[in-house]
Amino acid sequence: MSDDDQGPDLEAGIDVEQMKDRPLMAGTYRGEPVVLVRDDDRYCAWSGQCTHLKAQLAEGRLVDGQLRCPWHHARFSLATGEAVAAPAFQPLTRFAVETRDGRVFVVAKESPRDAEPTASATTTRIVIVGGGAAGHACAEWLARHGAGRSVTLIGDDADPPYDRTFCSKQYLIGMVSRAACSLDDGSSYGPDGPVRRVAARVASLDTVGRKVVFADGGTVAYDRLVLATGAEAGRPDLPGFDRPEVHVLRTLGDADALIAAAESGKRGVVIGASFVGLEAAASLTQRHVAIDVVAHEAIPLEKIVGAAVGTMIRKVHEEHGVRFHLGRRPASFDGRRLTLDDGSTIDADFVVLGVGVTPRTGLAEEAGLDVASRDDGGGVIVDDHLRTSVADIYAIGDIARYPDRHAGKPLRVEHWVHAERQGQFVARALLGADEPYDDLPFFWSAHFDTGLRYLGHVDAIERSDVDGSVEGRDFTVRYVDDRGGQAFATCNRDLPALDVEAAWEASPAT
Numbered sequence: 001m002s003d004d005d006q007g008p009d010l011e012a013g014i015d016v017e018q019m020k021d022r023p024l025m026a027g028t029y030r031g032e033p034v035v036l037v038r039d040d041d042r043y044c045a046w047s048g049q050c051t052h053l054k055a056q057l058a059e060g061r062l063v064d065g066q067l068r069c070p071w072h073h074a075r076f077s078l079a080t081g082e083a084v085a086a087p088a089f090q091p092l093t094r095f096a097v098e099t100r101d102g103r104v105f106v107v108a109k110e111s112p113r114d115a116e117p118t119a120s121a122t123t124t125r126i127v128i129v130g131g132g133a134a135g136h137a138c139a140e141w142l143a144r145h146g147a148g149r150s151v152t153l154i155g156d157d158a159d160p161p162y163d164r165t166f167c168s169k170q171y172l173i174g175m176v177s178r179a180a181c182s183l184d185d186g187s188s189y190g191p192d193g194p195v196r197r198v199a200a201r202v203a204s205l206d207t208v209g210r211k212v213v214f215a216d217g218g219t220v221a222y223d224r225l226v227l228a229t230g231a232e233a234g235r236p237d238l239p240g241f242d243r244p245e246v247h248v249l250r251t252l253g254d255a256d257a258l259i260a261a262a263e264s265g266k267r268g269v270v271i272g273a274s275f276v277g278l279e280a281a282a283s284l285t286q287r288h289v290a291i292d293v294v295a296h297e298a299i300p301l302e303k304i305v306g307a308a309v310g311t312m313i314r315k316v317h318e319e320h321g322v323r324f325h326l327g328r329r330p331a332s333f334d335g336r337r338l339t340l341d342d343g344s345t346i347d348a349d350f351v352v353l354g355v356g357v358t359p360r361t362g363l364a365e366e367a368g369l370d371v372a373s374r375d376d377g378g379g380v381i382v383d384d385h386l387r388t389s390v391a392d393i394y395a396i397g398d399i400a401r402y403p404d405r406h407a408g409k410p411l412r413v414e415h416w417v418h419a420e421r422q423g424q425f426v427a428r429a430l431l432g433a434d435e436p437y438d439d440l441p442f443f444w445s446a447h448f449d450t451g452l453r454y455l456g457h458v459d460a461i462e463r464s465d466v467d468g469s470v471e472g473r474d475f476t477v478r479y480v481d482d483r484g485g486q487a488f489a490t491c492n493r494d495l496p497a498l499d500v501e502a503a504w505e506a507s508p509a510t
Contacts, residue, residue, distance in 0.1 A: 006033055007058070010045065010106035016099070019043075024067075026058035029106045034095055036104065037062060039078060043097045045106050046081055050074050051090035061498045067092075070494035072417065073442055073501065082115050086137055086420030087163075089188070091115070114190075117146030118431050124150065126430060127212055127220055128194075129202050129363070130228030131155025133164060133416050134397030136183050137423030138226055143189035145431055151194030152220055154212065158199045159252050160184040165416050167255040168276050169446050172283035174259075181252060205367040207390050224392050226426055227364055227380065231357035231398040231414060236271075240333035245350045249280055250357070258352065262287045265349030269293075269338050271330050273300035275445045277354020278313065281322050282447050284352070292346050293317070294325045294338070305452070305489055306461050308470045309477060316450045316473075357414060359399045369393065372401050372412070379412035384436040386426055394429070396422040406440060406504060407457050407485040415443040440504060453497045456487035456504065468493065 007026035008014050014036075019025055025036045026048055033048030035057045046067070048057055055071040062068075066084065067076040074088035081092035096108040126142065128135045131153055139153045155161070161183040170176040184196075201215040211219040233248035235241060247258045262268065262284055270281045273295035281291045297303075299310040314324060329341045330351075338346045359378045365371045370381040370389035379401030386394050386402060397419035401412040421439045428435075445452045450473055458481040468475030476496045479487040486504070490497045 006048075010034055010036060010095075010104075013100075013103040013105040016102055016104055019104070023062045024058045024060070026056060027106070029095055029109065032109070034106060035067070036097070036106070037067070037078060039065075043099060043104050044078065045095035045097050046076070046092040047095075050076075050088055051083060051092065052088040057092075059494065061495065061502065063498075063502045068498055068502075070498060072444055073498065080113065080115070086133075086424060087417050089137075089140055089183070115144045124223030125152075125221060126150050126224045126226065127152045127154065127222035128226040128228060129154050129212060130226075130230055130397065131157055131161050131196075131198065132228060132230045132397065133419035134230075134423040135226070135228035136161035137420035138228065138396065138427045139194045139423075140183075140189060141424045141427035142430065143193045145427075146192070147431060148189050148193040152197065152222075153194045154197045154200050154202060154220075156199065156201050157251055157253075160196065160198055161188075162252050163416075164250075164252075167252060168249055168279040168283060171252070172249075172255050172258065172280060173286050178252070178256075202363060205363055207367050207393070210392075222392075224430055225394070226423075226430075227388070227393065227395045227399060228397045228419075228423065229360040229363060229399055230419075231359045233353060233357050234355045235353060236330065236355065238330060238332055240335065241330075241351075241353075243333060243335055245335050245348075246333060246353065247350060248353050249276060258284075258350075259287075261350040262289050266290060267292075267346075267348050268350050268352060269346055269348040270352045270354055271295075272354035272356070273297060273324075273326075274354045274356060275301070275304075275443075277352070278317065278447060279445060280352050280354060281317060282320070285317075285320050285322055286448070290321070292323045292325060292348070294328050294330055294340065294346070296327065296329050298326055300324070300326070303460065305454070306464045306477065306479065308464075308466065309452075309489065309491075312470050312473065313447055313450070313452075316447050320448050357398070359412065361399055364388070364395065364399070369395075372410075377401065377410075377412050381410070385429060385434075386422060386437055394426045396426055402437060404457070405438065406507075408483060409485075411441070411457055413441045413457065415441055417442050438505070440501060442501070450491065453490045453494065454487065455489075455497055455501055456485070458485045458487045459483060 010027035019038045035048040036045045050069040052074050060068045060070040065078045075085035094110045095106045098105050162181040166181045203215045204213045233250040267290045270277045270293045302310040331339045338348050361371050364380045380395035380399045382402050398414045404411040458479045461479050462482045463480045465478045474492045477489045488500045
């Protein structure tokens, strides 16, 4: 939405008839974007942009008393403006509304309100191991609701919590600064936030003595423990793949190293046509690096999005100069040249690995928690409340293997928003909530000027139903697997994803 079509001046008012058949309307109040909401015959108004990445909320949906963002599916309470579901954390600002003589007016901008505390003074000691998406979201929710002083947040990353999705997208392209990636600007947790320990390596868990043991021998006691140790990037055991010119892309530090390589190098090779690998290819191409992609599959991402959408994504990349070497695997790298399994070579100043990740379950396994085998997908086994096999220990994010009613089987999902929402779910549980975890997996992916939204989960696509034009990059696709699992992908159609999400959430358990 441009500045020229932000809607009417709501200080001047609108006729109520203009909202007779619509629950949301974009407008302005003294130059600020506002979303006017009709809920039955009541009206309220909130700041008009999502506090995550400024999507126009009037282009989203109102579902069960929540405003849902059209881009990345953040949710805000219509009653309080609180960001109740990631990826947004900051609340909306309320605007006062009056109805007079058949017209609705926005009459004032109100002061921001803090979330209502729900923690008691006797909140137990909570330790969170892992400062990524899940760990940060858990700590932030606890702090937001008055339990911050009871929390210790431990991360082995040298940086405080940051938005990992920026590493392969906005930051790698050069669209945003390093500081803009941060999820913790010093005030994220409020004045009574958790004790934070960065660059701290946890060596073991003492589940009998209820202590986290650090590599330096120090300890921290817990009453409740949340494991959010995430995953680590894979690195093939091949000649030359331990060289400094071979990069993974998991952390902000990895992105820094890759940016430095792109500034000095002219040619790069991405190994693996994963979402992160292809996002890195797009970002590096926009940094004017010539990029080749090597992948063993015949069609990029075919297992996840199907042949038609995978072919479309390949074409998007090729239109921007990316070259693909499909059906091929790397054999070795000498720092200047990558050799493939058929003997062919590609000149390269650096290599980027996008070959998947492995859940970091070592701490949990050594502590005696139930862990799934690699053949079963790995991960710490949790119940429908994300509790592990050991009392008072939870597992969230990339390591959690949880029962999913929509898929009808246990899942371990490696999506950013999913990890954040698991962190928020456990925070609510620690504050006394008692409800099963029931969130739908969701992620987005950017490839030059083409973006995808993906909802749900399928193992292997048995059937896909397309509405619109995949070649025209304006479509929805519904996927079904042989176990009854469903997924839904969209390109340039945001609202259908929100509608399907709401419908699937409301559907009875299978």
